[in-house]
Amino acid sequence: xxxxxxxxxxxxxxxxxxxxxxxxxxxxxxxxxxxxxxxxxxxxxxxxxxxxxxxxxxxxxxxxxxxxxxxxxxxxxxxxxxxxxxxxxxxxxxxxxxxxxxxxxxxxxxxxxxxxxxxxxxxxxxxxxxxxxxxxxxxxxxxxxxxxxxxxxxxxxxxxxxxxxxxxxxxxxxxxxxxxxxxxxxxxxxxxxxxxxxxxxxxxxxxxxxxxxxxxxxxxxxxxxxxxxxxxxxxxxxxxxxxxxxxxxxxxxxxxxxxxxxxxxxxxxxxxxxxxxxxxxxxxxxxxxxxxxxxxxxxxxxxxxxxxxxxxxxxxxxxxxxxxxxxxxxxxxxxxxxxxxxxxxxxxxxxxxxxxxxxxxxxxxxxxxxxxxxxxxxxxxxxxxxxxxxxxxxxxxxxxxxxxxxxxxxxxxxxxxxxxxxxxxxxxxxxxxxxxxxxxxxxxxxxxxxxxxxxxxxxxxxxxxxxxxxxxxxxxxxxxxxxxxxxxxxxxxxxxxxxxxxxxxxxxxxxxxxxxxxxxxxxxxx
Amino acid sequence: xxxxxxxxxxxxxxxxxxxxxxxxxxxxxxxxxxxxxxxxxxxxxxxxxxxxxxxxxxxxxxxxxxxxxxxxxxxxxxxxxxxxxxxxxxxxxxxxxxxxxxxxxxxxxxxxxxxxxxxxxxxxxx
Numbered sequence: 053x054x055x056x057x058x059x060x061x062x063x064x065x066x067x068x069x070x071x072x073x074x075x076x077x078x079x080x081x082x083x084x085x086x087x088x089x090x091x092x093x094x095x096x097x098x099x100x101x102x103x104x105x106x107x108x109x110x111x112x113x114x115x116x117x118x119x120x121x122x123x124x125x126x127x128x129x130x131x132x133x134x135x136x137x138x139x140x141x142x143x144x145x146x147x148x149x150x151x152x153x154x155x156x157x158x159x160x161x162x163x164x165x166x167x168x169x170x171x172x173x174x175x176x177x178x179x180x181x182x183x184x185x186x187x188x189x190x191x192x193x194x195x196x197x198x199x200x201x202x203x204x205x206x207x208x209x210x211x212x213x214x215x216x217x218x219x220x221x222x223x224x225x226x227x228x229x230x231x232x233x234x235x236x237x238x239x240x241x242x243x244x245x246x247x248x249x250x251x252x253x254x255x256x257x258x259x260x261x262x263x264x265x266x267x268x269x270x271x272x273x274x275x276x277x278x279x280x281x282x283x284x285x286x287x288x289x290x291x292x293x294x295x296x297x298x299x300x301x302x303x304x305x306x307x308x309x310x311x312x313x314x315x316x317x318x319x320x321x322x323x324x325x326x327x328x329x330x331x332x333x334x335x336x337x338x339x340x341x342x343x344x345x346x347x348x349x350x351x352x353x354x355x356x357x358x359x360x361x362x363x364x365x366x367x368x369x370x371x372x373x374x375x376x377x378x379x380x381x382x383x384x385x386x387x388x389x390x391x392x393x394x395x396x397x398x399x400x401x402x403x404x405x406x407x408x409x410x411x412x413x414x415x416x417x418x419x420x421x422x423x424x425x426x427x428x429x430x431x432x433x434x435x436x437x438x439x440x441x442x443x444x445x446x447x448x449x450x451x452x453x454x455x456x457x458x459x460x461x462x463x464x465x466x467x468x469x470x471x472x473x474x475x476x477x478x479x480x481x482x483x484x485x486x487x488x489x490x491x492x493x494x495x496x497x498x499x500x501x502x503x504x505x506x507x508x509x510x511x512x513x514x515x516x517x518x519x520x521x522x523x524x525x526x527x528x529x530x531x532x533x534x535x536x537x538x539x540x541x542x543x544x545x546x547x548x549x550x551x552x553x554x555x556x557x558x559x560x561x562x563x564x565x566x567x568x569x570x571x572x573x574x575x576x577x578x
Numbered sequence: 579x580x581x582x583x584x585x586x587x588x589x590x591x592x593x594x595x596x597x598x599x600x601x602x603x604x605x606x607x608x609x610x611x612x613x614x615x616x617x618x619x620x621x622x623x624x625x626x627x628x629x630x631x632x633x634x635x636x637x638x639x640x641x642x643x644x645x646x647x648x649x650x651x652x653x654x655x656x657x658x659x660x661x662x663x664x665x666x667x668x669x670x671x672x673x674x675x676x677x678x679x680x681x682x683x684x685x686x687x688x689x690x691x692x693x694x695x696x697x698x699x700x701x702x703x704x
Contacts, residue, residue: 187659194666198673205677210684210697217677218690221612224670225603228619231663232596235623239630244655 056103057111059096060128060182067093067175071168079163083151086167090144093174097140101133105569110576112184121248125184131391131573134566135315136181138395139308141555142402143174145548146307149406150300152541153413157207157298166206170304173199177308180316186234186324187244189316193230197223197280200309203301204293215292222279222289229276236269237324246323257329267333270325274317274335281313283339283376284346287369294368295361295419299409302361306368307402311394314375318387322578327382340380340472344479346373351486359419360408363490364401367445370483371397374460377479381463381472388570389459395566396444396452396559403552404441410434410545411498421497428498435498437549442491444556447484452556455563457484588629595622609678609688613671620667624660631656 070089074082104110110129114120147170158166176196183189197220205216238244240262241252256262279286294302321330330336350370357363371393378390408419414430415423428435444451457480464476537545559566583590595618602615631653639651682688685696 187662191662191666194670198670201673201677205680210681210700213677213680213684214693214697217609217674217681220670220674220677221603221616224616224674225600227670228596228600228603228616228623231620231623232626235627235630235659238627238656238659 053103056099057113057128059100060126060132060178061113061115063093063096064126064175064178064182067171067178071172071175074164074168074171077164077167079160079167082164082167083147086170087144087148089171090140090147090174093178094137094140094144097133097137100128101130101137104128104130104133104576105572108572108576120245121243123245124188125245126182127184127246128182129573129576130569131577132181134569134573135311135391135394136178138398138555139177139181139312140174141551142307142398143170143177143304145552146300146303146402146406149545149548150298150303150409151544153299153409159208162206166203169199169202169206173203173304173309177312180312184246184323185244186237186246186249186320189320190227190231190234193280193313193316194227196309196312197227200305203305204297206301207296207298209296211292211296215289215296219289219293222286226276226279229272229279231276233269233271233273233276236265236272240265240269246319249324250326253325253329257326257332263333266329270330270333270335273320274339277313277317278342278376281310281317282369282372284342284349284369284373287346287350287366287372290369291357291362291365294365294405295359299406303402303405306365306405307398310368310372311375311398314372314390314394318379318390319577321379322387322574331382336380336382338380339376340475343373343376343378343380344475346370346376347479347483348373348486351483351490355486355490358421360411360421360424360494361405361419363494364404364408367487367490368397368401370487371401371445374456374483377476378460378463381460381467381476383463383467384571384574385459385463385466387574388567389456389463391570391574392459392559392563392566393456396456396556399552399555399559400441400444400452403437403549403556404445406545406549406552407434407438407441411438421494424494424498426498426501429501433546433549437553438498439495440553440556442495444560446488446491450557450560452559452563455560455566459563459567589626592622592626592629595619595625597622607690609681609690612690613674613678616674617667617671620663624663627656627660627663631660 066089070086074086077085110127110132113126113128115124115126118124147167154163154166172195176192176199179192180189180196183192201216201220201223204212204219237249240256241249243249243252253266256266282290290306294306297305321327321335347370350366350368350373354363354366354370357366375390375393375397378386378393380386381389410431411424411427411434412419415427418424428438440451444453447453447457460476460480464473467473467476599615599617599619599622603612603619606612606615633652636650636652639654678688681693685693687693687696
């Protein structure tokens with residue numbers, strides 16, 4: 053049983069190795085290998101989750117023979133394992149469901165590199181979630197930046213290259229600030245491992261000497277990771293980045309990568325700085341305000357968009373606002389709500405980003421609302437999946453979004469400040485209404501028959517010569533007749549969507565079980 | 579205030595470099611100059627780290643002549659961090675430069691605003 057303690061490190065090392073291996077495989081083999089490998093990783097990390105639940109404590113894995121405070125460490129508890137497990141499930145589902153679109157968007161000779169990037173990205177996600185060393189966190193944060201840039205640019209059109217370079221520049225600003233923060237923290241504490249760092253910071257806070265550099269360090273780390281994760285007002289890079297990349301990339305970028313940065317930030321806040329010291333330098337208050345502003349401004353921007361992907365991208369900005377509001381509320385309830393929201397949004401947003409390209413495909417490859425009219429009749433399953441994702445976003449009961457909104461309300465009630473409670477409730481109400489406006493409007497649009505919708509599907513089928521066939525059809529049955537979608541293609545697209553929906557429903561119906569897990573995880577996290 | 583800056587002139591220079599690089603990276607419209615800015619910013623951080631890790635009069639922590647006293651050597655960790663940081667910075671620069679080349683080949687300009695306008699003309703929002 054204790055062998056499981058090796059699994060976090062094994063998963064990181066094996067992912068790095070797989071990244072190299074995929075460069076040598078052919079495209080289709082690389083995809084199959086990655087799918088199987090992600091499945092193995094899911095099993096390994098599920099075992100880690102089970103192990104930590106059973107032992108009731110987190111464990112620290114020391115690398116080499118150098119114990120703290122000198123060596124490098126990995127630390128795994130319920131929270132880390134749960135987050136990693138969710139990330140891996142979403143990566144696997146996105147890659148499988150987006151495979152068909154990937155064949156169209158990416159040159160066949162480069163498909164294996166895409167999967168190489170996916171494996172390296174998985175390594176970075178795992179390492180950032182499990183590491184107990186802040187500098188290792190920085191190194192893998194840069195690897196995550198590089199690989200996510202690769203995810204965008206793999207679709208070789210001008211707009212993606214531009215989106216990638218803008219994404220890269222903002223991310224480099226964020227990384228630079230994060231590095232400066234890490235260096236400042238090392239400077240005042242003399243450590244890079246999180247626990248010895250925390251002990252020194254407690255001494256600094258008690259003596260009051262060195263609070264200025266500490267405040268500066270926390271400030272630059274917050275701004276750095278805030279830029280990278282899309283905190284208000286740094287969210288304007290989102291629509292181009294998510295909207296133009298290939299569907300599986302869009303899904304992974306919006307659902308996982310920004311959340312991974314936030315998870316690292318939460319880890320630094322709770323494990324390195326400590327909630328009491330954070331309160332002393334007013335960080336939660338600032339994040340609370342920025343979170344609420346993000347919730348409202350993101351939604352307002354989403355309402356004004358004419359393209360479905362841009363709307364979903366701005367809705368991500370709003371949902372990230374929720375997470376920061378939870379961190380701002382603080383305490384066990386605030387952090388539980390924030391982490392629940394990370395998981396809920398991860399599952400829902402990936403589903404939305406995987407359904408919108410299918411709706412576009414049957415609407416003349418257009419993501420504009422005016423062309424999407426009636427698309428849910430032409431792609432019935434995708435329409436249904438979109439409704440489920442939209443309902444979860446709005447916060448309809450039985451879906452994940454509802455549970456997370458309840459948790460934010462509770463966090464507001466238990467934070468002990470009337471002003472914050474009132475603001476939280478107002479923000480939740482306003483944001484739900486705004487969410488409902490743009491998601492219900494979209495659902496009505498895709499389900500309304502009318503003349504303005506494009507009735508023609510471009511049926512993007514890669515043929516043996518690498519050409520794309522065009523087939524006209526009005527419904528999915530028509531499409532089946534013309535052979536645009538084979539049975540296995542349909543299965544590969546729909547099965548991952550079903551998994552995401554099942555996860556969403558689990559989060560909605562058994563929220564208490566997840567809340568219990570997160571609360572236990574938070575106790576062993578610090 | 580000024581005397582403190584003079585005593586810690588290395589750190590002061592490092593922060594000034596960081597500021598210059600940061601501003602260039604964020605506000606310059608030319609892609610190559612942006613990248614130069616990023617490198618200046620990173621160099622600022624590395625200078626900060628290196629100057630913090632160095633104690634004058636002490637040597638690099640390689641035991642020669644059998645001197646085992648800790649006070650004879652400096653802390654090797656900051657130097658290790660600088661090295662790791664340089665590796666990261668080089669790879670990030672390489673990737674960003676390759677993207678810049680791809681954009682230049684397509685739009686024949688390095689100005690980010692112009693590229694944005696050209697790309698909007700090239701592909702309509704879909």
